[in-house]
Amino acid sequence: MSSACIKCGRPLRPEPADASASARARLYGPECQRQIDAAIRILNTTTTCPVSARAAARLLATGATQRSGSAPHVYSTRSENPATPNIVYLTTPTRCTCPAAEHRPSLPTCKHLLAVVVLEA
Ligand SMILES: [Zn+2]
Ligand SMILES: [Zn+2]
Numbered sequence: 297m298s299s300a301c302i303k304c305g306r307p308l309r310p311e312p313a314d315a316s317a318s319a320r321a322r323l324y325g326p327e328c329q330r331q332i333d334a335a336i337r338i339l340n341t342t343t344t345c346p347v348s349a350r351a352a353a354r355l356l357a358t359g360a361t362q363r364s365g366s367a368p369h370v371y372s373t374r375s376e377n378p379a380t381p382n383i384v385y386l387t388t389p390t391r392c393t394c395p396a397a398e399h400r401p402s403l404p405t406c407k408h409l410l411a412v413v414v415l416e417a
Pocket of ligand 1: 302
């Protein structure tokens with residue numbers, strides 16, 4: 297599992313031996329978690345493209361979108377389609393390799409882009 301904050305990349309302190317500590321606490325440092333929580337609230341209430349926005353909020357909440365490690369500003373997200381579990385989409389703040397982004401680049405239909413913009417904020 298990742299031991300660095302997904303958002304800023306700083307190492308996360310080890311969890312206290314407290315089983316009630318949520319899994320979310322291990323994804324982001326405390327300050328980044330506050331920013332992520334705020335972004336998730338906004339995404340969950342947006343009306344511009346609610347389906348993609350809520351999907352992006354879920355990616356952020358579950359840590360599904362991670363730094364790829366191959367280059368700065370590049371993030372990876374495993375496909376959520378059970379038929380293609382080995383596909384990994386690569387996303388920068390302006391581009392994504394997923395079908396939604398490739399077919400409709402001018403529309404905010406790509407949840408990965410929405411999530412990455414939050415992570416890069
Ligand atoms: Zn952080
Ligand atoms: Zn995408």
